[in-house]
Amino acid sequence: MAKNRTLQRLRRRLVYWGARAAQWLVLRLPFDAAIRLGGRLGRLAFAAMWRERRRTLEHLAMAFGNEKSEAERREIARGVFENAGRCAAEIMLAPHWTDERLRERIRFANPEPLLEAFRSGQGVVIMCGHLGNWELLGAYGSRIVGLNAGVIARRLSNPHLDRLINQYRRNAGLKVFLRGEPARGFFRHLTGGGTLAILADQDVRRIDGTFVEFFGRPAHTATGPAELILRSRANWFFAFLRRSKDGGSHELYCKGPLPVFEGEDHAARVRRVTEEYVRQMEEAIRLQPDLWMWMHNRWRRKPKREDEG
Numbered sequence: 001m002a003k004n005r006t007l008q009r010l011r012r013r014l015v016y017w018g019a020r021a022a023q024w025l026v027l028r029l030p031f032d033a034a035i036r037l038g039g040r041l042g043r044l045a046f047a048a049m050w051r052e053r054r055r056t057l058e059h060l061a062m063a064f065g066n067e068k069s070e071a072e073r074r075e076i077a078r079g080v081f082e083n084a085g086r087c088a089a090e091i092m093l094a095p096h097w098t099d100e101r102l103r104e105r106i107r108f109a110n111p112e113p114l115l116e117a118f119r120s121g122q123g124v125v126i127m128c129g130h131l132g133n134w135e136l137l138g139a140y141g142s143r144i145v146g147l148n149a150g151v152i153a154r155r156l157s158n159p160h161l162d163r164l165i166n167q168y169r170r171n172a173g174l175k176v177f178l179r180g181e182p183a184r185g186f187f188r189h190l191t192g193g194g195t196l197a198i199l200a201d202q203d204v205r206r207i208d209g210t211f212v213e214f215f216g217r218p219a220h221t222a223t224g225p226a227e228l229i230l231r232s233r234a235n236w237f238f239a240f241l242r243r244s245k246d247g248g249s250h251e252l253y254c255k256g257p258l259p260v261f262e263g264e265d266h267a268a269r270v271r272r273v274t275e276e277y278v279r280q281m282e283e284a285i286r287l288q289p290d291l292w293m294w295m296h297n298r299w300r301r302k303p304k305r306e307d308e309g
Contacts, residue, residue, distance in 0.1 A: 016160035023092040031096060035089045035248045042085020046078050056080055056294040063215035064289070079290030086247060087133045094168045097136070099143055106140050106241065108252040114237060117257055118147055123190040123234035127225060127277050129201030130293040131284060132241035132250065135165075138197055139172035140241075140252065147195040150175035152186055154204075190232045198225045201281055203300045210271060211303045212278045219278070220301040226273035230260060236273075238280040242288055253287075255280060 026034045046053055060073040068076070090097075117124050124147070128134055142149040151174050156162035166176050175194075177186040190196050200222045211218040229236045237256030244250060258280070261272040285292045 012158045012160060015158055016164070019092075019161060019164075026089055026092040027095065031093065031101075032248050034093055035086050038085040038087070038089025038092075039082045039247060040085070042082040042088075043078060045085065046081035049081075052295045053077065053081075055297065059294045059297065059299075060289075062217065062299065063294075076290045077294065080292070080294050083132075083243060083291050084293070086243070087135070090133055091135050091165075091168070094139075094171070097139060097172075102140050102144050105249045106136070106144070106252055107250070108140075108145070108254070110254075111145060113256060114145065114147075114239075114254055117235035117237070118193075118195060120235070121193040123193055123232055124195040125190065125225065125229050125232075125234045125236040126195060126197045127200065127236060127238050127280070128197060128240050129199050129281050129284075130296070131201070131281075132243060132288075132291045134197075134199060134240070135168070136250070137239065137241050137252070138169065138174050141195065141197070141239075142173035148189075148193065149173070149195045149197060150177055150186060150189050151197045152177050152179055152199075154179045187228070187232065190228070190234055196228075196234075198228075200225045200277065201298070202296050203298055210274060211301075212275050214278050214282055214298060217299050218303050219298050221274055221278055223270050223274050225277065226270045229273055230266065230269055236260070238277065238284070240284055240291070243291060253284065 026037070029037065056077045057073060060068075060077055061070075064073055064076075114124070126141070128137060138149060138151055141147045151169060153166065153169070153176055155178055156165065169176050175189060177189070177196075186196055203220045204222065207222045208224065209220050209222045212221045213219070214221075228234075235257040237254055238258060239252065239254040239256075241250040242253050258276055259272075261269045264272065
């Protein structure tokens with residue numbers, strides 16, 4: 001057992017130092033060349049990582065089997081890996097994302113509804129997902145839009161990478177609230193007029209939720225974000241970054257304030273807000289399906305049949 005723990009620690013350190021070596025190289029390349037390299041490495045990963053490729057293709061078939069041909073789904077899957085590579089390069093380029101570059105590379109056509117909600121002092125929840133570059137979205141919201149922004153983040157299994165990523169988030173002006181810590185920290189931030197970004201688009205074990213239809217299939221979805229929105233009386237929005245055709249710039253897609261279904265009982269409102277989030281998520285994915293992380297099994301848990309009790 002002790003030997004296994006030692007090997008695990010060694011593997012985690014090797015992965016961390018491998019990532020830092022890759023970042024050292026990326027930071028020495030011209031900015032656009034680094035992002036293009038990330039995309040090319042993503043396409044190589046599509047060829048090499050057969051398990052992740054198979055899962056991606058399986059999930060795309062579940063979602064689009066009746067709408068898109070096998071060739072179309074395969075091209076989307078290749079784009080998923082390419083986008084993941086570009087996102088990884090953009091994250092490694094964090095020290096080079098100046099405010100000027102964020103303004104140049106990210107277009108936000110209509111920030112007024114979001115800014116008006118933020119100025120109201122009621123707090124703002126931004127629901128997003130593993131779609132586009134969510135890390136860059138947080139940096140832009142904090143540094144350029146001027147939101148007093150925080151994120152609820154899951155701890156990575158590699159503590160060295162976890163510290164590195166969270167340091168990048170803090171350097172971007174974000175407050176980091178780790179999942180599993182007492183809720184009073186992020187609740188006070190929100191009720192004090194802050195903004196909180198939440199990713200709730202994965203089927204995570206040991207998290208309470210409900211089954212909501214997603215691409216025509218029941219998907220277990222956390223209800224905690226809806227509870228938080230209703231109990232804090234915050235305005236809520238759905239947002240993500242759409243990657244432009246040039247591969248190195250983005251458009252901020254933002255919808256809201258979204259409904260909280262006044263007049264219904266609390267349990268019904270929690271379900272309706274959760275359903276609305278999933279609806280917005282599916283609508284956004286359909287706009288550019290290669291931006292979502294299809295490797296994750298969104299339909300891992302199955303609802304119990306009535307005869308199972």
